[in-house]
Amino acid sequence: MDYMIGVDLGTTSTKAVLFDDQNKVVAQANYGYPLYRDEPDMAEEDLDEIFTAFSNALAAVIRKANLSAGNKIAAVSFSSAMHSLIAFDKDWKPLTRVITWADTRAVDFADQLKSSGLGQEIYSKTGTPIHPMAPLSKLLWLKAEYPEIFQNAAHYLGIKEYLFHRLFGSNKMDISMASGTGLFNIFELDWDKQALKLTGVRKEQLPETVEPYAYENTMAPEFAAVLGIPTDVPFVYGAGDGPLSNLGVDAVKPGVAAITIGTSGAIRVVSDKPVIDPKGRTFTYALDKDHWVVGGPVNNGGDVFRWARDNLFDAEKSTAALLGRDAYDLMTEIASRIPAGSDGLIFHPYLGGERAPIWDANARGSFFGLNHSHTRANMLRAVLEGITFNVYMVSLALEEVVGTLNSIQATGGFARSPLWRQMFADIFEQPVTVPEAFESGALAAVIVAQKALGKIDDLYEISKYIGDSNTYQPDPKNFEAYRELAPIFIRLSRQLQTEYDNIANYQRKHNQ
Known part of the structure; x- marks a missing residue:
């Protein structure tokens, strides 16, 4: 049996889901970690705690795959919470914990940017609303409040990119995750010059951007031994959790909205091109360069x-x-x-x-x-x-x-x-359809891996694997x-x- 693993890197836990070659769930493991709120508006995570949770979750489902029986892991692919920021020095020593999307200490800097008019100009190119959730605002805050960290920072990554760096020594970010930073021009598919100038960050401090279908397959042997996995298993970058949630419930046709309520929530639809709201209320994030997810996130779910x-x-x-x-x-x-x-x-x-x-x-x-x-x-x-x-x-x-x-x-x-x-x-006065399979983000990550490895031709293949669903009709009373x-x-x-x-x-x- 060839298995694939979808990894869902969340705000308070990491889940690994093992799928068989028919994309049915075989096993899953979920390990949590605390969100540190040591001061008002802080929301940080510890790098080692996240890496341990990820390693434990992945190792647990790999054991369930029973590779000693001749089975193999064909790929591991990722869905990840967006908007996190970690600063590293030139030797890749972390200078901060993970500053998550929920951290709002940059609120004053986001407000100043919005009121200046420059915020709307940058939003119109990046698709990320001006808000303290975004690394754009976090960098302005870091530069002003922690200048020593800012001056010593040689690299900036998010949490998923950190895991890939630790496992493979890479320095890359898929365009889906990049599109949520507020620093990435979604029309040019490159880091935005104006946003970089505003923050004072150089392009070489940011990772190389790649398609969600890119992968690494030269894992450091010491990690492969801990996980119980061959060093050459492809680890596919995948995409952000929001875009993959749409794919995971087959909400990719015009007019079909995906609503997710977990710790936070969002409502999103898919477009074949980036769409900007003149009032700056909605985001536009990449699923890949041909599929763009337009929507709005809510903190409170x-x-x-x-x-x-x-x-x-x-x-x-x-x-x-x-x-x-x-x-x-x-x-x-x-x-x-x-x-x-x-x-x-x-x-x-x-x-x-x-x-x-x-x-x-x-x-x-x-x-x-x-x-x-x-x-x-x-x-x-x-x-x-x-x-x-x-x-x-x-x-x-x-x-x-x-x-x-x-x-x-x-x-x-x-x-x-x-x-x-x-x-x-x-x-909403509209039907609400709920797929019986709840692991939609992990399934979507696996579909991305299958396209990356040439096992399927396009993402719409996911419709075969959604399974049964229940539809709730609106009640006029x-x-x-x-x-x-x-x-x-x-x-x-x-x-x-x-x-x-x-x-x-x-x-x-x-x-x-």
Whole structure:
């Protein structure tokens, strides 16, 4: 048997999934690592902890492949969280931890860039909205706040590129990951001269850019021995997790949107060319040079549901553990008893600032409309609806850029919740289709590897392997409530935005 492995490098864990030659899941392993928040707005990871988690996950599924029985690993391919930044000195000693997309310490520099007008000019060439998530803003912050690190930095990589460097000694980045840096010209397919001049970074400090189909196959023997894998197995660069999520659920046709809600979330559609939003609200990232994913990311997804579990439903969390049940299942049962619209309670889910559609790292969450009749169950349903309303708000901006969205393919942890899937169908008033196979990012990475090795001709082959799916039809009895509340949610988010800076600055001052 020839096996392939899809590796999903996430924000808080790395998952390796072993596929057989029919692209069916044989085994998987998932290892987590902490996200360090030692100071306000920080969100960093430790390089060694990530490498250990990656090594453990990969070694675990390689053992399941039983190579001693004559089986072989045909390729390993990657899906990766985007926007991370690591600085190295000339000897490749790391000068920073992994500064992740969730780190917003560059907020002031992003705001200054946006207000100058230069930000829109750079966005129009890079497709990455001006926001502290992007390495562009992080570099401006690093140069101003940590000049010694900036002056000693000889190389900059993201987390996936670091793993490849450690395993193979390479210094490369695929164009999908590069397109999320804010430094890459998506029309010229090269590092953007204006962005480099602005940050003070030289082109030679950045990796060589390659297609997602490029691969390395000369692994250092000491790592191959630890992993239990031959040194010449091709490791395919793959792409960013957002673009691969679209591919993984076969959302590659016009008008078909992919919605992912994991820790964070996004809504995306595929275009055959880069598309820029004149208002700067949407991103355009490469899947490859012929497929471009246009969409908007949200900071606040499943992590907000987790916040509700830990802070509003701690007793139910303990009860679920005693009963051997999943706490989230118990919580959605509670929320399902509340009618659509949560009896007029609205929740803005901006606990971690927000990217699309408001692009405000200082945004903060709030309940609006609370009265004596509301209970924790109302608050819980409002949390789920608020996350969904926010993604819906992104979809309205997306439709201005790419046209009407006709259907939704759903992935991520939320897709396991029937209540939440129905909520999306009702608020969007569109069918929501959920593939039964949840390992869409890893499957997409494997499809990229198969194209890289000439086993398939094009990416659309993935449609053969999506498997069964469930489609949730919108329920008209819920339309009236959501049609009334959605405009209030949108107007309120704009009105509150005038005070987000003030409350965020207050919190920083008193939390230090």
